[in-house]
Amino acid sequence: MIRVSVQPEAIDAAAEQTAHDTGGHGASASFIGRVRGDGGLVELFLDHHPVLTAAGLEALAADAAARWSLAALTLIHRVGPMAPGDTIVLVLASSPHRAEALAAVEFLIDRLKTDVMLWKRERFADGRVQWVEQRGSDHGRAERWD
Amino acid sequence: MLRISYFAWVRERMGIAEEAVALPDAVASVADLIAWLAARDEAGARAFAEPQRICAAVDGHMAGPEAAVPRSGEVALFPPVTGG
Numbered sequence: 001m002i003r004v005s006v007q008p009e010a011i012d013a014a015a016e017q018t019a020h021d022t023g024g025h026g027a028s029a030s031f032i033g034r035v036r037g038d039g040g041l042v043e044l045f046l047d048h049h050p051v052l053t054a055a056g057l058e059a060l061a062a063d064a065a066a067r068w069s070l071a072a073l074t075l076i077h078r079v080g081p082m083a084p085g086d087t088i089v090l091v092l093a094s095s096p097h098r099a100e101a102l103a104a105v106e107f108l109i110d111r112l113k114t115d116v117m118l119w120k121r122e123r124f125a126d127g128r129v130q131w132v133e134q135r136g137s138d139h140g141r142a143e144r145w146d
Numbered sequence: 147m148l149r150i151s152y153f154a155w156v157r158e159r160m161g162i163a164e165e166a167v168a169l170p171d172a173v174a175s176v177a178d179l180i181a182w183l184a185a186r187d188e189a190g191a192r193a194f195a196e197p198q199r200i201c202a203a204v205d206g207h208m209a210g211p212e213a214a215v216p217r218s219g220e221v222a223l224f225p226p227v228t229g230g
Contacts, residue, residue, distance in 0.1 A: 033230060046229070047154050049222060052203055077229065089230060109230060117203075117222075118229025119154035131155045134226035 002061050002073045006054045008080040011087040020074045025094035028072075029101035031109050037084030040125040046079040046088065047119040053079070056116040064093070064108055068100040075108060077118065107145050114142040148217060150179075152193070153224035156200065159193035169217060176202045177211035179221065199225055 001023070003016075013032055021028065035044045061075050074092035082088060089112065093104035112118075113134075120132035151164040173182050177197065184194035194200060202209045203222040215221060 047157075049151075049153060049203075049224075052206060052222065055206065113230035114227065116227060116229045117153070117224065118227055119225065120228045121154070131225065132228040134228050138230075 001071075002065060003075070004054065004057045004061050005076045006048060006057060006079055007076065008078065011076050011078055011090050013087060013090055016074055016076060016090055017092060020072050020092045020094065023072050023094065025071045025101075026096045027098040027101040028092060028094040029098070029105040030093075031089070031091040031105050032087055033089040033109070035082050035084050035086045035088060041084060041122055042125050043123040044082045044084075044086075044088070045121040045123070046077075046082065047121065048077075048079040049117040053077070053117045057112075060108060060111050060115060063111075064104045067107065068093075068095060068104045069097075070095050070100065070104055073104070077112070077116070079118070110138075110141040110145060113138040148215065149220045150183075151220065151222045153222065155225055156193050156223055160189050169215065173215060175211065176204065176209055176213045176215055176221070179215050180211075180223070183223075193223075201226060 057075055057077060061073055065073060070093055072094040076090045078088050091105050091108045093101045095101040122132060123129045147166040148169055149164060149166050152160045157163055173179050180194050180197045180200055183190040201224055204213055205219045
């Protein structure tokens, strides 16, 4: 079962994990990405495309399901304004075997950073606002899976 | 008419989220479209000063600078993505 969501609502990781686990899978791996409050950051805003962001996540999920034997996959990305500590992204992958579950999670989180239409804008306590620039290291990690 | 939508700092510099335009015949590729927008007005010049930093999707599919631009349909223009 594949569940993909792009949502402005807070991600309820516990509820998602419970729903994901209904299959009683042998191995489940997870990743949670949260907003860091580094450098006086007070708000992180995630801009997205109303259609293509979800389509990109669905394509990534399908790619992962084709590469590894997954019993269940949950891929949820929050959009809109967020505060430090909020969960931005949740990835859950389950398989009969741990290696496949772990690899699928790593693949998804690496590719998320380069393949999906999402843009981060940071706002700081001193009033500065800046769009996050893509890092070369993100591309390096994503290209390992080509 | 071609519908163009803008995202992230491209949208902020353009001052609009989307618009519908009638393209001149000379605008054939994504690169042509970006150059045309850059030359059209001050907002376009600001948004597209560095064309190498602009990505595009044509009718829902990622498209390189050489990709053809349809006379009607949708083009999205945006900076490199930073999700995750």
